[in-house]
Amino acid sequence: MTSQAEENYLKAIFKIAEKENKAVQTNAVAAAMQTTAASVTDMLKRLAEKNLIAYEKYRGVQLTDAGCRLATDLIRKHRLWEVFLVEKLGFAWDEVHDLAEQLEHVQGDELVQRLDTYLNNPRFDPHGDPIPDAEGRWEFRPQTLLANLEPGEQGIITGVQEHSTAFLQYLGQVGLTLGVSLQLVERIDYDQSVRVRLHDARELTLSEKVSKNLFLKIENT
Amino acid sequence: MTSQAEENYLKAIFKIAEKENKAVQTNAVAAAMQTTAASVTDMLKRLAEKNLIAYEKYRGVQLTDAGCRLATDLIRKHRLWEVFLVEKLGFAWDEVHDLAEQLEHVQGDELVQRLDTYLNNPRFDPHGDPIPDAEGRWEFRPQTLLANLEPGEQGIITGVQEHSTAFLQYLGQVGLTLGVSLQLVERIDYDQSVRVRLHDARELTLSEKVSKNLFLKIENT
């Protein structure tokens, strides 16, 4: 058996390891979990005891196959529930994270499988993140940050780098949701802000910060 | 904040108090929670500290208004999730209890309200039990045990007294689900078993045990 706390740690370790390709540091986990390094060390010992991580004192930590599978299953559940909350219950994409954070811990393989079917086996969640399938595999989708587009290039919004409520709410307010198509008009040298044109010819100015947190699939026009 | 353990205790106390109209005994709670009397005493102290129960040593326990409301909300969530699992995900009525036991603890008023709307504000769960509304009120529905029907009387199945998987599965197998109409043909003196006739003229013999666990709304023919 794995507790909710253990599951949350495994997921945090998985997500950190996803970005940086090296052993995950205690402090990185502490930051992600908003707790102390001491608490993390305690938990790492427990997880190592259960063979969910490979842990060497002072040398950081890596998920074992079992730990990786557990983390992936948790992420699968989290993202499926997010789809449910948005598609079926009509929540906005900035309202679903905390609820999914609870729902992901509900145990029941049959439940997950039926939920998946009910939602028509979605491959991406409301934030554009891929949903692992029942075998723990997910689809890779090439995408580029708006910050890396050249003037004139066009793309469709496929995801966000940052998942904060504030950012998601802002995007929603200005009409930038998944699937929206836009073209980079110009990048301002002074502050790296960008002017983009939407499908309806409406133009928007977005800060560098926004442009570095918005993923697009480049379209060849 | 109330923990899942605290919520489960409150629900257990509520359900015991519902049947017997007196202070709930420690042992009764222990039996319901499948734990020891010592553990119950510990928990009762905590719940009293939080003003969720009125507790006098050796004198049993009663829910306060706050505790009663919490228990009712929990039952509301439990039963709404059961409806979801059966109506939307296609689970059988004998498969949903343990899942609802987990889902009921997910926190989020907006979630419950949206779920309720999504399910068309059901007033009864898949076992025929009433679902409290957002204010904690529920519908009373007069119903009679099959064991108390007179020969010749007819009724529609509205609920079950016992909720065990074995009983629900058995009922499902012989075609006795909510809404099914049946008539008591005769009661056998020897063992109090009953012969009933279904709408399609098919006849069934049911044990006394079954007849004492099946609720019907009597129909005047």
Add this chain to the structure above:
DNA sequence: TAAAATTTTTAGACTAATCTAAAAATAATG
């Protein structure tokens, strides 16, 4: 490479929730 800075672990304490075994209170009975 020695000193300073950073990271990580340990030591010790705390709360929630549980248990067993023993003591105390209450209820039942002759």
Add this chain to the structure above:
DNA sequence: CATTATTTTTAGATTAGTCTAAAAATTTTA
């Protein structure tokens, strides 16, 4: 009403998960 029997509470331990403060290991820097 004294003695059983039952119920309930206490005492003392245990485990998961957390914390702060201090010690130890590692890394960085001069």
